[in-house]
Amino acid sequence: MLSQVVELIENKNKFGITTHIKPDGDGVGSSLGLYWLLRSLGKEAEVIVHGDVPQSYRSLPGAEMIRDVRSIDREYDAVFVIECSDVSRPGIEGLEKQFTVNIDHHSTSEHFGTVNWIDSTASAVGEMIYNLCKAIGGKITREIAECVYMALVTDTGSFHFSNTTDRTLKVASELVKAGVKPAEISEAVYNNYPWSRVELMRQVVATIKRHDNGRIATMRQTLEMRRIAGAVDGDNNGFVNIPLAAREVVASVYMREVGEGKYRVSLRSKGDINVARVAEKFGGGGHNNAAGLSIEGDWDTAEAEIVNKLRIEINQYDINSTEAD
Amino acid sequence: MLSQVVELIENKNKFGITTHIKPDGDGVGSSLGLYWLLRSLGKEAEVIVHGDVPQSYRSLPGAEMIRDVRSIDREYDAVFVIECSDVSRPGIEGLEKQFTVNIDHHSTSEHFGTVNWIDSTASAVGEMIYNLCKAIGGKITREIAECVYMALVTDTGSFHFSNTTDRTLKVASELVKAGVKPAEISEAVYNNYPWSRVELMRQVVATIKRHDNGRIATMRQTLEMRRIAGAVDGDNNGFVNIPLAAREVVASVYMREVGEGKYRVSLRSKGDINVARVAEKFGGGGHNNAAGLSIEGDWDTAEAEIVNKLRIEINQYDINSTEAD
Numbered sequence: 001m002l003s004q005v006v007e008l009i010e011n012k013n014k015f016g017i018t019t020h021i022k023p024d025g026d027g028v029g030s031s032l033g034l035y036w037l038l039r040s041l042g043k044e045a046e047v048i049v050h051g052d053v054p055q056s057y058r059s060l061p062g063a064e065m066i067r068d069v070r071s072i073d074r075e076y077d078a079v080f081v082i083e084c085s086d087v088s089r090p091g092i093e094g095l096e097k098q099f100t101v102n103i104d105h106h107s108t109s110e111h112f113g114t115v116n117w118i119d120s121t122a123s124a125v126g127e128m129i130y131n132l133c134k135a136i137g138g139k140i141t142r143e144i145a146e147c148v149y150m151a152l153v154t155d156t157g158s159f160h161f162s163n164t165t166d167r168t169l170k171v172a173s174e175l176v177k178a179g180v181k182p183a184e185i186s187e188a189v190y191n192n193y194p195w196s197r198v199e200l201m202r203q204v205v206a207t208i209k210r211h212d213n214g215r216i217a218t219m220r221q222t223l224e225m226r227r228i229a230g231a232v233d234g235d236n237n238g239f240v241n242i243p244l245a246a247r248e249v250v251a252s253v254y255m256r257e258v259g260e261g262k263y264r265v266s267l268r269s270k271g272d273i274n275v276a277r278v279a280e281k282f283g284g285g286g287h288n289n290a291a292g293l294s295i296e297g298d299w300d301t302a303e304a305e306i307v308n309k310l311r312i313e314i315n316q317y318d319i320n321s322t323e324a325d
Numbered sequence: 326m327l328s329q330v331v332e333l334i335e336n337k338n339k340f341g342i343t344t345h346i347k348p349d350g351d352g353v354g355s356s357l358g359l360y361w362l363l364r365s366l367g368k369e370a371e372v373i374v375h376g377d378v379p380q381s382y383r384s385l386p387g388a389e390m391i392r393d394v395r396s397i398d399r400e401y402d403a404v405f406v407i408e409c410s411d412v413s414r415p416g417i418e419g420l421e422k423q424f425t426v427n428i429d430h431h432s433t434s435e436h437f438g439t440v441n442w443i444d445s446t447a448s449a450v451g452e453m454i455y456n457l458c459k460a461i462g463g464k465i466t467r468e469i470a471e472c473v474y475m476a477l478v479t480d481t482g483s484f485h486f487s488n489t490t491d492r493t494l495k496v497a498s499e500l501v502k503a504g505v506k507p508a509e510i511s512e513a514v515y516n517n518y519p520w521s522r523v524e525l526m527r528q529v530v531a532t533i534k535r536h537d538n539g540r541i542a543t544m545r546q547t548l549e550m551r552r553i554a555g556a557v558d559g560d561n562n563g564f565v566n567i568p569l570a571a572r573e574v575v576a577s578v579y580m581r582e583v584g585e586g587k588y589r590v591s592l593r594s595k596g597d598i599n600v601a602r603v604a605e606k607f608g609g610g611g612h613n614n615a616a617g618l619s620i621e622g623d624w625d626t627a628e629a630e631i632v633n634k635l636r637i638e639i640n641q642y643d644i645n646s647t648e649a650d
Contacts, residue, residue, distance in 0.1 A: 158483045159497070160511040166501035172484075173494035186485040191595065195539060195571045202530040208523055217523075246520045270516065 004115050005101060006136050009038065012077035015045040016098070018069075019082040020089040023049055025154025025189065028057040028066075030082045030103075030125040033147035035062055037133050040141055046074075050091035054234060059188045060150055061143040072098060078114075083125045087112045103128060123161075123168040126151025130171045142179035149180045154189060197236075199229035204239055210249070211307045215314055217243030218303055221256040240266045251275060251310050255303060263302060267291045267310070272317055278309045329440050330426060331461050334363065337402035340370040341423070343394075344407040345414040348374055350479025350514065353382040353391075355407050355428075355450040358472035360387055362458050365466055371399075375416035379559060384513045385475055386468040397423060403439075408450045412437045428453060448486075448493040451476025455496045470503035474510050483511070522561075524554035529564055535574070536632045540639055542568030543578040543628055565591045576600060576635050580628060588627060592616045592635070597642055603634045 009015075017034050019027035031047045038045040047062070048069040057063055071093035072079075078099040081087065085108055087096045102113025105128060107120035122128045126148040133140055152172055156164045159172070176182060203225040209218050221236060229235070240254035250273050254266040265282075267275035268290055275291040282305075284293025295302045334340075342359050344352035356372045363370040372387070373394040382388055396418035397404075403424040406412065410433055412421045427438025430453060432445035447453045451473040458465055477497055481489045484497070501507060528550040534543050546561060554560070565579035575598050579591040590607075592600035593615055600616040607630075609618025620627045 158485060159507055160483060160515075162506070162508040164501070164507040166498045169494050169498035169501060173491045173498060176489070176491035176494055181487070182484055182489040183487040187595065190485075191569050192572045193570045195535070195573060198530075198533055198542075198568055198571055201567070202527075202533065205523075205527040205530055208527065210520070214520060242526070243523055244516050245518045246523055247517045248520060270512065 001117055002132065002135055005117050005132060008078060008101065008115060009136060013043055014075065014077045015043060016076040016079035017045060017047045017082065018049060018079060018090045018092060020084050021050045021091040025057060026124045026126055026151040027083050028053055029060065029147045029151030030129050032060050032062045033126060033129040033144050033151065034080055036141060036143040036147065037138050040138055048092065056189050056192050057150060060147050081113060086110045123163040123165060124151045124155035127168060127171055140174065140178040145175040145178035145180045149175045149185050153185055193235060194232060196229045196231040200225060200231040200235050201239060203229065205242060208243055212311045214248045216251045216253065216307055216310050217249045218253040218255065218307065223257045240268050244268060244270060250314060253306055261296055263295050265293050265295055265306060273314055278313050281309055326442055327457065327460055330442050330457060333403060333426065333440060334461060338368055339400065339402045340368060341401040341404035342370060342372045342407065343374060343404060343415045343417060345409050346375045346416040350382060351449045351451055351476040352408050353378055354385065354472045354476030355454050357385050357387045358451060358454040358469050358476065359405060361466060361468040361472060362463050365463055373417065381514050381517050382475060385472050406438060411435045448488040448490060449476045449480035452493060452496055465499060465503040467504035470500040470505045474500045474505045478510055479514060518560060519557060521554045521556040525550060525556045525560050526564060528554065530567060533568055537636045539573045541576045541578065541632055541635050542574045543580065543632065546581040548582045565593050569593060569595060575639060578631055587621050590618050590620055590631060598639055603638050606634050
């Protein structure tokens with residue numbers, strides 16, 4: 001818990017900080033926010049991540065110092081592990097032998113750390129880093145503020161998702177007071193793609209189809225589209241949400257061809273429609289309104305199976321609503 | 326100023342509230358927020374608007390009571406005029422003869438009111454309504470909170486635009502505390518379109534072109550596309566921003582055919598690129614990063630003229646930057 005984290009920061013000096021592979025804004029932002037907090041307290045610290053930092057987060061202060069690491073190669077008094085369900089998620093060998101501090105806002109955390117601080121009421125680990133800074137009597141510097149703001153913005157979908165609380169917005173307000181320019185963070189996240197995103201989008205939106213009286217929409221991204229667009233990973237961020245703009249669409253399916261007859265599928269839904277339950281039927285998983293799965297075979301058949309399971313889920317919900325009336 | 330507004334609310338009893346034609350989220354949200362504040366103080370009040378309330382705002386509490394009015398047909402002690410540069414903007418005859426209270430956050434306001442309260446530091450008039458509620462000692466009810474939150478979200482582009490201050494986010498936090506569900510407001514604004522939006526989008530994104538070494542992007546919406554999609558006004562909201570997701574694009578041009586050889590054009594830009602200056606050259610206007618104009622003639626020629634003026638504007642900026650180094 002928080003008091004333990006405060007105590008160990010006071011008593012130790014040399015810290016590693018890591019997060020999951022393919023880190024998101026909360027992973028990178030919270031890691032760097034913690035880095036700047038530790039540095040402001042006169043501690044030694046470094047952020048180590050398996051692989052590259054995505055373009056969107058490279059403008060954050062300190063991002064250029066993040067080291068791409070596959071195994072623990074330095075000595076630390078403790079290693080912070082940010083937003084990971086288990087110790088293998090960072091993909092760093094030898095991490096399990098370290099003194100680890102597991103900081104997460106997912107209630108599903110496996111409490112793998114030597115010390116564990118889990119707060120499922122926080123919208124993002126970034127919010128927890130802010131709380132840590134306050135608890136330790138640290139100053140919210142401009143560096144800390146920018147990194148933590150990035151964490152909040154990305155994990156709440158710009159304060160849209162249902163995890164956005166009055167506390168989240170209060171923290172965001174304090175961060176702006178500390179020097180964050182919200183427009184600059186948004187620019188870095190949403191307007192920082194290569195042109196190939198636009199090329200890919202125009203091909204993908206051409207494939208949007210409606211099913212089940214317009215309640216379900218599907219989209220397809222072929223390997224060929226990716227090649228034509230010259231697309232890179234992440235270029236399709238958010239495309240799955242495009243059909244949800246239509247009020248009658250309650251679930252969206254984004255099927256991405258990843259090999260011969262192999263597809264990676266993203267599901268999104270509105271309100272109470274639980275797409276995690278649908279994803280689980282195909283061996284996938286996720287959250288209520290955002291889930292994913294992998295599937296193989298003929299494209300049309302695979303799509304029909306997913307749409308069918310979604311239809312059952314949606315009808316189930318309709319029945320429940322009616323019964324509740 | 327604020328104290329005058331507080332005083333007149335205390336001393337008068339029967340209020341009209343109006344805003345500009347084709348009202349946006351700040352217009353509707355602030356009008357209704359003020360309505361609920363006045364009602365909670367035991368005053369008589371009604372919101373009158375010229376024309377329909379856009380779909381996105383119809384779920385706000387009280388929206389169903391907004392009256393479509395073309396001329397003043399009842400007696401009021403005072404009429405609040407929300408977010409209007411001059412008294413003709415609401416398109417309501419006889420308004421100029423009323424005791425009017427001009428509430429606006431644009432410094433360009435013409436101070437046309439009997440009483441004028443202009444606060445250009447506010448991100449939205451919604452923020453001012455919140456301040457009014459506090460100044461008058463009113464309670465932020467759930468109704469007031471939802472309406473004002475809508476105003477903030479829409480006028481700050483979900484807390485993305487540079488008008489987002491620590492004060493904006495602090496107010497947003499208080500509104501969530503008063504019962505706002507941010508996800509519900511977002512859903513109403515962003516996921517409340519007819520399916521025709523998707524049909525229109527797929528046609529429009531197919532027309533995206535790059536100019537000036539990829540720094541300028543253009544898009545076209547023909548009358549024929551609108552017909553094929555069965556599109557309604559507002560279906561293209563935000564399409565102009567799509568190409569700005571590419572980091573090298575600094576200005577975007579959305580040309581919408583409105584008649585034989587007649588186009589309505591939206592311009593958007595990043596950072597310091599001033600598209601209002603470009604729009605003014607064609608008799609249009611707007612803000613630094615968002616402006617509009619009307620143009621006639623051959624489509625390719627008109628587009629080339631706009632792109633050329635944008636190019637000059639962008640180059641101008643490049644030179645200035647270099648000189649500043």
